[in-house]
Amino acid sequence: MSHTNNRRTAIKGIVAGTAALTATGMLASFTACAEEAETSTQLKGNINHSVCRWCFNDLSVEELCVAAKGMGIKGIDLVGPKDWPVLKKHGLESTMCNGAEISLTEGWNNKKHHATLIKNYTDMIPLVAKAGYTNLICFSGNRDGMDDETGLQNSVEGLKKILPLAEKHKVVLVMELLNSKVDHKDYQCDKTWWGAELAKRLGSENFKLLYDIYHMQIDEGDVIRTIRDNRQYIAHYHTAGVPGRNEIDETQELNYPAIIRAIKETGFKGFVAQEFIPKGKDKLASLRKAIQVCDV
Template sequence: MNFSANLGFLFTDLSLPDGIRAAKAAGFSAVECHFPYDTRPADIMTALTETGLPMLGLNTHPGNRDAGEFGLSAMPGRGADARAEIDRACDYAVATGTRMVHVMAGRTDGGPDADQAFVDTLSYATERAATNGLDILIEPINHRDVPGYHLSRVEQAVDLIDRIGAPNLKIMFDCYHVQIMQGDLIQRFRTHQHMIGHVQIAAVPDRGEPDQGELSYHHIIPALRDLGYTAPIGAEYKPRGTDTDAGLGWLSAYSG
């Protein structure tokens, strides 16, 4: 199985281009990121070309984090802002050869107005992304880490995909979030695999390296492989120490 280094959490002591180089040196097969917008796309492309690594995905900008925003797309009255961030993310993805854009929902009251806002924004996002051959991802995020996040359950994401009906709208299946909110990971993955565009891993409950805690990735990763999932799995965890490299023993253990 191959793995993608999420540079939102890994190698954060380095610039984003140097993080790509560090991921290659560590043995990752791909990279992904959160919010790369302060880095020139040309600098990203230089590092990607040099290393031969693909950039799998990036997120829409979350908005004003200091004000508690964690995405805009399901927030009533913020449609124009959300669409502008989708445009920016898609343009950046095209400029860097990135394949997927994660559209962040944001914190809402969970009501029908928020749900309709999210449907409207995702409809725009899928049409905008399709013109460049991109996939749009939506990610259920747990309410322990992000209280009030609009999208928190896999089946909620499935319902959105059914309602919108766009073939390039897919689920970001983050095992960490799904375990906290719902559990039953392998069966839930098996049931909705046709809608899953990307998988991420981290330990539960501390979100550290995926080598301890209540999830056994020694079991989960081979199960995903047996179900036919062959794309790189995103390592989106927060290193327990200050040195990303020091905690990478799991990578060789799971890569066989």
């Protein structure tokens, strides 16, 4: 199954409905989490943990909320307005809201998308604020033959038209860094320097970056140094194992405890969200282990 297609489908908000849990490890794991829900796992409190909705589409939003709460997770990423009431019911935050974007490939770097994006974000920003949330995701879009400078200029022109509204409502527009080597061919915001330059030109605390550790390891590496050097532009983090985008365990190449400690040392107060695709039979056990690995 294509990871890229999975993510694109999820980002567009086409989220699978309630699915029956399997009779194997997942059911047992979900039951255990439900029993633990009222007494969350004791975590160290240095990291605000979240999890991406689309990686656990075998569970309903309700089931994922119960499981997440039992692990000490504080929020769920990439959830739109229709599911916010479920999160609120369980005392969880929508840590990275979505629903205003067109797609990963059609973004702010191309003027032909500006009219649609401006309308979408103008409608969505007040909804995010009214719900009490902060982060709203956005994307550069693909290059389609465009050079870096043109993409920057176009993105500045478009984003400046909605930033005053974001500032008024205290909503942060967060552009995700994605790799263009493996998963998202031709995506323009595929290096930290490009996203940081866009943030510098916009000059607003209401535009930041989503530093996806998995994606940036693939496209540029030097993860800890890059995080330290660009900490002022980063509002959010995603995780996954490299290669493969699976569990962040001993089978992959990144030293996640060291990376998360470096994030903590920058004074980061936002969220670190798990965005790996579990390949183990007990997917919630994989999530629980990832939270423990990142709880430094």
